[in-house]
Amino acid sequence: MLAKKVDVDGLSDRERANTDLVSARYGVQTVPKYEMPEAGMPGWLTRQVISRELQLDGNPLLNLASFVTTYMDESADRLFAETLSKNYIDQDEYPQTQEIHNRCVNMLSRLFNAPESETSVGTGTVGSSEAIHLAGLAFKWKWRERRQKEGKPTDKPNLVVGANVQVCWEKFARYFDVELRCVPVTHERYVLGVPEALELVDENTIGVAAILGSTYTGEYEPVKELNDALVELNEKTGWEVPIHVDGASGGFVAPFLTPELEWDFRLPLVKSINASGHKFGLVYPGIGWVIWRDESELPEGLIFHVNYLGGDQPTFNLNFSKGASQMLAQYFNFLHLGREGYTAIMQTADSNASYLAEHLARAGNHIMSTPKTVPLVAWSMPQEDRFTVYDVSDRLRARGWIVPAYTMPDNATDLALLRVVVRDDCTRDLLDLLIADIDRSVVELGQEHGQQSRSASVAKDKKSQGDC
Numbered sequence: 481m482l483a484k485k486v487d488v489d490g491l492s493d494r495e496r497a498n499t500d501l502v503s504a505r506y507g508v509q510t511v512p513k514y515e516m517p518e519a520g521m522p523g524w525l526t527r528q529v530i531s532r533e534l535q536l537d538g539n540p541l542l543n544l545a546s547f548v549t550t551y552m553d554e555s556a557d558r559l560f561a562e563t564l565s566k567n568y569i570d571q572d573e574y575p576q577t578q579e580i581h582n583r584c585v586n587m588l589s590r591l592f593n594a595p596e597s598e599t600s601v602g603t604g605t606v607g608s609s610e611a612i613h614l615a616g617l618a619f620k621w622k623w624r625e626r627r628q629k630e631g632k633p634t635d636k637p638n639l640v641v642g643a644n645v646q647v648c649w650e651k652f653a654r655y656f657d658v659e660l661r662c663v664p665v666t667h668e669r670y671v672l673g674v675p676e677a678l679e680l681v682d683e684n685t686i687g688v689a690a691i692l693g694s695t696y697t698g699e700y701e702p703v704k705e706l707n708d709a710l711v712e713l714n715e716k717t718g719w720e721v722p723i724h725v726d727g728a729s730g731g732f733v734a735p736f737l738t739p740e741l742e743w744d745f746r747l748p749l750v751k752s753i754n755a756s757g758h759k760f761g762l763v764y765p766g767i768g769w770v771i772w773r774d775e776s777e778l779p780e781g782l783i784f785h786v787n788y789l790g791g792d793q794p795t796f797n798l799n800f801s802k803g804a805s806q807m808l809a810q811y812f813n814f815l816h817l818g819r820e821g822y823t824a825i826m827q828t829a830d831s832n833a834s835y836l837a838e839h840l841a842r843a844g845n846h847i848m849s850t851p852k853t854v855p856l857v858a859w860s861m862p863q864e865d866r867f868t869v870y871d872v873s874d875r876l877r878a879r880g881w882i883v884p885a886y887t888m889p890d891n892a893t894d895l896a897l898l899r900v901v902v903r904d905d906c907t908r909d910l911l912d913l914l915i916a917d918i919d920r921s922v923v924e925l926g927q928e929h930g931q932q933s934r935s936a937s938v939a940k941d942k943k944s945q946g947d948c
C-alpha cells in the first residue's frame with residue numbers, strides 16, 4: 481500500500497494527535513499520529529492504545545471478501561509466537577527452519593503430483609504474488625535462452641492469460657517488461673477460452689497461465705484442455721510454450737476435493753504452480769509457494785548465492801529477510817491436519833458454500849460459482865431489481881458483514897456480482913445469520929425502491945421450501 485506524507489502544519493491539534501482515555505489516566509494526554517513523539521510510553525500502555533484503535537477495523541470472521549485465513553489452531557498460534565524472532569533467510573543460523581522449508585516444498589511437489597523421475601524445486605514466498613513473479617521470470621529467462629541460442633530477437637516477450645487474472649499478473653507484466661495478452665471473458669464463458677488463448681500465442685509467448693480458480697467466480701480454468709491443445713501447437717510449430725497454473729486458491733483445494741482432476745504436474749506442459757499457503761493452505765498471512773516440476777525449469781542465472789551469513793545459500797526470492805513463522809505454521813498444518821484433515825475441511829467448506837448458494841438461488845439470484853471448485857459463492861441479482869449489488873453490499877456492511885460487490889472483467893463489465901468466500905471458519909450458524917441479513921437487506925431495499933416482488937417471492941419461497 482502506498483501511503484502519503486500528511487501536511488501536519490495544516491492540521492489542528494485535534495487532528496494531529498489522538499486522545500486516549502486510558503493513556504490520559506497515566507499522564508499521556510495525547511498520542512501523536514504523524515510525528516514520532518519525543519518521549520515514549522510503557523509497552524503495556526502502548527499495546528492498549530493500539531489495540532483499542534484496531535477495534536475500529538472490520539471483524540476478520542465477518543470479512544467474507546477475503547480468501548485469507550483468519551483462524552488457526554491455538555497450538556499453531558503458540559508456535560507462531562515462539563518463532564516470531566526467526567529470520568527465514570538465515571539458513572546457516574537456523575538450519576532446522578531451512579530443513580522444514582525443504583520438507584514443505586517436498587510435500588507440495590508430491591501433492592501436485594510431480595513425477596518421481598523429475599527433481600522438483602520450489603520456495604516459500606510472501607504470497608502468490610511473489611510466487612507468480614518468480615514463475616514468470618523463470619518463463620521469461622527460459623524463453624530468452626532458447627531464442628538467443630536460435631539467434632532470434634528477444635525484445636518482445638508476451639504472456640497469455642484470461643482477462644480474469646488477478647492484478648499480480650498485470651504487475652508482473654509491467655514490472656518485468658512483458659506484454660500481457662488477455663483473452664476477454666464473455667457472457668457465456670467467464671474464464672480462459674482455450675481456442676481464444678491459442679490465437680494469441682506466437683513464437684514470442686513465454687507461457688500461458690491458467691487459473692485454478694478465478695478470483696471472480698472460483699471457477700477452474702480448463703488446464704487439461706489447454707495442455708492438450710498446446711502440445712499439438714508446439715509440435716506443429718516447434719515452439720516450447722509452457723503452462724503455469726495459478727493455484728492461489730485452488731492449489732490447496734483441488735488435491736483434496738477433486739483429486740481425480742488433472743490440472744497439475746500430471747500434465748507435461750505444466751512447468752510451475754503457485755499456491756497461497758495463507759488462503760486454503762490455512763495459514764495466517766503471508767505465505768505462498770511456487771514449485772517447478774523440475775530443476776531444469778529454473779535458469780541458474782536467477783539463483784543468487786550469498787555467503788555473508790555463513791555457508792553458501794542459494795536463494796530465488798524478490799526480498800531477503802522475512803519472518804519464518806508462517807512457513808513453520810504451514811508445516812504445522814501439514815502435520816496436524818494431514819491429507820484427511822484438509823479433505824474434511826474442504827468438503828465442509830464446499831457443502832457450506834452449496835448451502836448458501838441454494839438459498840440465494842431460491843431467492844431469485846443467478847449463481848455464478850460452481851460446487852467442487854474454490855468454496856465461494858458469487859452471484860448476480862435479478863435484472864428487475866431496482867437496487868444494485870453495491871446497495872446490498874453497503875447494507876450488509878452496516879451490519880458488520882464485508883461482502884464485496886464488483887464487476888466482471890472485459891468483455892462482461894456490465895455484469896456486477898456479490899461474493900462470499902466460504903472459509904473453514906464460516907459455519908452454518910454464521911451463514912444462517914448472513915442469509916437472514918441478506919434477506920432483510922433485500923426486503924428493505926426493495927421497499928425503499930418501491931419494489932415489492934422480490935421480498936414477496938422470498939417469503940413465498942420460504943413457505944414452500946421450509947426455512948433454510
Ligand SMILES: Cc1ncc(COP(=O)(O)O)c(C=O)c1O
Nearest residue numbers: 607608609646648695726728756
Ligand atoms: C487467482 C489469484 N492469483 C493470485 C493472487 C494473489 O495472491 P496473494 O494475495 O497470495 O499474493 C490471488 C489473490 O486473491 C488470486 O485470487
